Amino acid sequence: MTVLPDDGLSLAAEFPDATHEQWQHLVAGVLRKSGKEVSGAEAEDALSTPLEDGLSARPLYTARDTAPDPGLPGFAPYLRGGRAQGNTVGGWDVRQRHTVADPGAVVTDLENGVTSLWLTVGTSTGIPVDALDRTLDGVYLDLAPVALDAGDETEPAARELLRLYAERGVAGEAARGTLGADPLGHEARTGRTYAMAPVAELARLCTADHPGLRAFTVDALPYHEAGGSAAQELGCSLATGVAYLRALTGAGLSVEQACAQLEFRYAATADQFLTIAKLRAARRLWARVAEVSGARRTGAQRQHAVTSPVMMTRRDPWVNMLRTTVATLAAGVGGADAVTVLPFDHALGLPDAFARRVARNTSTILIEESHLARVIDPAGGSWYVERLTDELAHAAWEFFQELERAGGQAAALRSGTVGERLAATWAARSAKLAKRREPVTGVSEFPHLDEKPVVREPAPEMPSGGLPRVRRDEAFEELRARSDAHLAATGARPRIFLAALGPAAAHTARLTFASNLFQAGGIEPVTEGAFEESGAREACLCSSDALYEEQAETVAGRLRAAGAGQVFLAGRPGRYSGVDAYVFAGCDAVAVLSAALDRMGVS
Template sequence: MTVLPDDGLSLAAEFPAATHAQWQRLVAGVLSRSGKDVPDTEAEDVLSTVLEDGLRARPLYTADGPADTAVAASGSAPDAGLPGFAPFVRAGRPEGNTANGWDVRQRHAVADPETVLTDLENGVTSLWLAVGPGGIPAGELDRVLKDVYLDLAPVVLDAGAETPTAAAELLDVFARRGIAPEAALGNLGADPLGTEARTGAAYDGDGFPATVALTRLCAESYPGLRALTVDALPYHEAGGSAAQELGASLATGVAYLRALTAGGLTVEQALGQLEFRYAATADQFLTIAKLRAARRLWARVAEACGAPAAGAQLQHAVTSSVMMTGRDPWVNMLRTTLATLAAGVGGAESVTVHPFDHALGLPDAFARRIARNTSTILIEESHLARVIDPAGGSWYVERLTDELAHAAWEFFQGIERDGGQAAVLRSGRIAEDLAATWAERSKALAKRREPVTGVSEFPHLGEKPVVRAPAPAEPSGGLPRVRRDEAFEALRARSDAHLAATGARPKVFLAALGPAAAHTGRLTFAANLFQAGGIEPVTEGSFEDSGAGEACLCSSDALYEEQAESAAAGLRAAGAAHVSLAGRGTYAGVDSHVFAGCDAVAVLSATLDRMGVS
């Protein structure tokens, strides 16, 4: 037994240390009593959760567990190093975000100088401007930025195919305001491959001549201004996994490095002109691991290019639009808070928080205020920026970072084997990969194994709709944009239309059998399920008085054996056209079943069809 010094907090130090093997044996014993006989060494696998990309969340992580020992023995998990030094896992800069916190970067797609100024006066530190069709006209940049101190607030452009025009206009604004080239800050946002992913249309030709010229100008004359953005959001927003998002960003970055060095820039100059944009989701650990893995992978690319010291990846994290919902949008405040926390802990230098009403249209002043204050609270009140890489050293985070890095590298290598990022975009291969991933995730969403609070779980049928002015149309024509709530949103829209046409929502009568202790659990489950499809559950009174055309039996398995068939017969006699049962089991008179893990979207869609709700 290890003897520890007496510090007055001995706790369990007097007991012999438990081993990993002992824990496995105890777990296997518990599993055997539940009918699952597995060898001790496989007990962890039974309790593990399979994630996307072949990743697995294990029930226990230790310094000397078998999984961790295997990684150490194989040499596949290198030392994370020190912040600001290769492989940059812990941070891209030695100080991380501890100086002033991360850059609070808010997006603007409307030419409204008052809103821009309000953001900057209340915590925002840089501007992300959507320019061109569906955004701010390039000629309006001077007016939009008229009261902005351009030597203090960096400006990042997102202009798609209009990048050369928008960049020239911004540089002209700098010149007219007397901003010296060395004082200009921001990013001109050139991203030909990202624009092609969004729109399906290629521009700037082979070798990206206009982009190379713009990059050379920044490298030679504007030291505080980068020229290129590697935007991975199109791949995330098309339903891609974390590894696919990272792999696509690596392939895009490598394509730009090839073009820039072929155009005369040094490797160090080319690396210094790139900024990477990633999605931050409410899955905080996966987001933290993704940002850490991204830095490690890009450092590997820089090392292969002969410039390991220049491989620090500059990261801009944006709260995911895939996770945002139109129903119960207030919950989005919680989602974006978790995502922002993860982005900050993961080491992103800049963070954009989408307003909670992002899925509904143009945000109002309240939504924008909450969005920018999310970062302020996490930095100033939660003190997240006081520590560099606060998740570092967690056996779970380090393991997840390593596994995700390997999965992303494999996807990246597949893109390179198929000719590079431009080739897989134009062949449709990457679209197929992303669609396959989204199809699998859609199954989990439909079965509510990935719950969406306020939509597929705990919906509120009586909520007052939040109405916003329409937002400018996003660029389209390339990869699709998906949202987690889209299948349930379609069901709720059918219910809304029925309510508008008839004055009432479709209803289902929940027939509770036996005492509350027997039926409460399944009655609550059924009510939650049907409301997710916009179907109002009726739990009081009789079926005849409910106004419903269908009924669902709710009770325990024991009472079903005694009463399900007679209850179903009674409901039929009372006029129920369809009788379902919450749970499993075959009973005369029961037409269908609802249960945990059922395909809720299919069940609810079929129910609405039977009710004549189009």
């Protein structure tokens, strides 16, 4: 008689454990049915998903997928968190971004869950320096940390904030936040730099009189927004941080003091596991930099995570709420100290009150209702996350070393090394986006041509002149804009007739596929009636392979005779007379749609 384990829950206790090799053998058997003759590790490789930076996500992770000891939360290498308690005391810092002098919006945010402010300051790109006092009217500066982002106006903005602290009686040790000095980040954004000496003086001032203020921000967003990968974002941040350590120690600060003056800003994307791994790897890598630089007590990286502007779409912007929710979850699980949720209408202009409310409540729900902050390093111990963290750390360290060999971050920026590497990465990703291998919901997949546009007031002009800013939706957005202009000029969108052959069971799948694809380019599909009555100038056959063999050439001929200038077939390329082109999963949708609009006279 079999004796059950004490807990009585191991239902397969009487069966031997399955081995990794047995699983690979079963996978190989399934793949053989699809025509792939592989075995062993090859079978597992066939199911792996390639990532950027030469990494891949494997289909199965086990205890064999080892990684270095992550240590304990709050202790070097800080992989599991910069603080021993993690975010379990009050959750992470909910940091809302403001770009205009609107004291009412600032106070409303602080009264409804926001715990710190991120202020974009600039004469033409944000809040004027002389409007800081008015913007912070009603704000208790000893309770609400302030993070400045002022570009080449950092010194006057910082001096004004310090004046406000003194004027309002805020003790030096009570001031919290960052003055936001980031000369190299500003150069990456604009192609221009500003003097290091005055902002290094701010760091000395913070060290002496305002221990809760950090003078410098190492902003990795310029590299993320230029199309960089996770490893490139990390590598640039490390190289920038090292450059600031050199400058600050050269200005008289100790390594410990210099490390304490830096805050790091990273993008959080809807790729939740990659974001978690990126934040964990960033802390490990910076701890290594601090260690070899001689810092023992200040190697814990302070992190500010921002939901990615690259992933935000202008079409169907409501989906951005879902993207930012997943990104915020990843930032929290990854151990970010502060998190900014960009409003869902961020890509359209200034957010309205509803968008700001949804943004701040995203963090509140994850902290208070999902209890995400009650666990320290929730992803720790996951074989997948630990392995991905380790692999990403090595890829980032390799890129960091490349930048150092190029003379450091400043030299690599000015020589074009950084821009070239980021552009190559974005070009590869753009190809995947164009082929819809990386789908964008509401844009390249399941677009809604009849959606009402969301209109917002224009936001202040973003700094430019340096690295480009890219978006995942940009190629399809250009196509949709052409269609919108055609609609405004003619009263109708360009159309394509979808000719469904045979019963619904035969044509529904490819009819749906073709409809989604053409709508992604702003081309309205017509499925009812005859081609002559559709108002379309081109057509696409939709059915099964078997019916194509029987009817494709005949129907294509009829469509051609009825005036169709181009006949597509939804399916893999074949040799059908009368068919001009084929649309299928993995085809270059952007090229197909752009050419179709050209032929339809859509400028």
